Amino acid sequence: MNSLSLLRSSSRVLLGSFRNAGAESIIAPQVVSRRHKGYYKSSVEGPAEQYTEVEKSYVEWKFVEKLLPPKLVPETPSDPGVVYPSGWKTPNPEEYSKLPYYIRRTKNGMLPVYYRSFNRGMFQTTRVRYVEGNVWILEKELGQYLKKNFPKQPIITHANEVGRYVQVRGDHEPMIKQWLLDKGF
Amino acid sequence: MFTLITFSKFGNACMCTSKFIKSLSTTTNKLSELELNLTERNVSNEVAVMERGPLPIITGRQLPFVPDRRLVRQAWVDNLDTIEEKKLGLVDLHPDIFGAFPRIDILHDNIRWQKLYRYINWKHLPNRMERQGGGRKPWPQKGLGKARHGSIRSPIWYHGGKAHGPRGPETNFYMLPFYQRVMGLTTTLSMKFAQDDLKIVDTLDIPTDDPSYLQDLAAKRHWGVSVLYIDDSDLMPKNIALATDSVGHHNLMPVYGLNCHSMLKHETLVLTLAAVNKIEDKLLYWLHTNDPLTPAKKYTGQHTQGMQ
Secondary structure, eight states: OHHHHHHHHHHHHHHHHHHTSSOSSOOOOOOOOOOOOSTTTSOSOOOGGGOOOOOOOOTTHHHHHHHSOOSBOOOOOOOTTOBOTTSOBOOOHHHHTTSSEEEOOOTTSOOOEEEEEETTTTEEEEEEOSEEEOHHHHHHHHHHHHHHHOTTSOOOEEEETTTTEEEEESSOHHHHHHHHHHTTO | OOSSOOOGGGTTOSOSSHHHHGGGOTHHHHHHHHHHHHHOOOOOOOOOOOOOOSSOSOOOOOOSSOOTTOOOEEEEEEOSSSSSOOOOEEEEEOHHHHSOOOOHHHHHHHHHHHHHTTOEEOOBOOOTTTSSOOOSOSSOSSSSSSOOOSOTTSTTSTTOOOSSOOBOOEEOOOOOOHHHHHHHHHHHHHHHHHTTOEEEESOOOOSOOOHHHHHHHHHHTTOOSOEEEEESSSOOOHHHHHHHHSOTTEEEEEGGGOOHHHHHHSSEEEEEHHHHHHHHHHHHHHHSBSOTHHHHTSSTTTTTTTTO
């Protein structure tokens, strides 16, 4: 602390002498602006009366722990088909267990339906990922459902069994999500 | 060194599986062996008597994050201390690690990456500036009736420089995205398990350091020629370390060295219970972490910026 303050004072003197170099006869009071704004400009430590004593305590650590984010995403609630106040709905095995395909929620409990536009918005695709079971039946049913809702649009679907996804051209993300939610996924 | 995924920062994260089979970790045996080694250096073929707790060793585990519509996989726990196979118990395996969908495209990406990142293309041919000589004009421009030439190292000359030759050495290093590496491990483990090429043993303690013991054991149990033994730490038991030392197709590996290429190279993969525990802990941690982007950013960008 001492060395730092010494440095500061010396630089102040230098600055003042440089300013007054041209006019030696004029005795002007050296006004040094003190701006305790930045980290390096501010004084390191105040007077001792300003501070209290430090005591180590681990009792309140549990309240800090509440604020720390968990390392793992907690498991999603397992009550089937419950709609939470946020609008989030849990999957319902009773509804989807009869279907030949299954779409697993992501670790965050969301449906793995992803919209993507590429080539500056030239192409738009919606992809349903993590499909288990029969991809081809899902592709067919999804195409029929979209065709019923958009009879004038060409619905072009594509299924990849190795990549476990079904892809539709166009922006159909909310529609597909609702359709999957209605099926219980 | 990039084949492994380093988990050391978050090692032994708050998974609840570890407490169930922690007592089976072989580290204590290894340490006691080391101490013995310091006092008496008797490397002989004495058959030691192995001690084991009451059977079955393990009957069930609490697995976190088991998804709906997925069966918990089960595998026999075998022994290594006799050539004949003994079933010591059953162990539950997580369906996301040992029963994952085989993404063979991701597996191919992993294998290709493991071959490429260490491959340096040394092909190099000198251009006209790098060949010796050629600074002098071979003959005057005019008056000889010959073609105009300025250098004997021009690319059209015999023994001239190469115009657009390979400019080696070139690196092929790149980093596969983190979660493709994770998926590569789960895919390979699942495929090995589905093809019955994944064996689980209690420990890697064998009674002798004779290399023929492991070969007889592998032949008796139809494990094929090459076997990869994986333990939780890199401090291996003495006997198996000596037994595999002179045999090229029986290899030891710690969990942090687990990679797709080695698993495919060996016909059989042998995991200890402690290794199973550690692999599951770490892979499940990355599959369910709250902070998925930190490892994803780890190697991308900073390594590739200078090369492009």
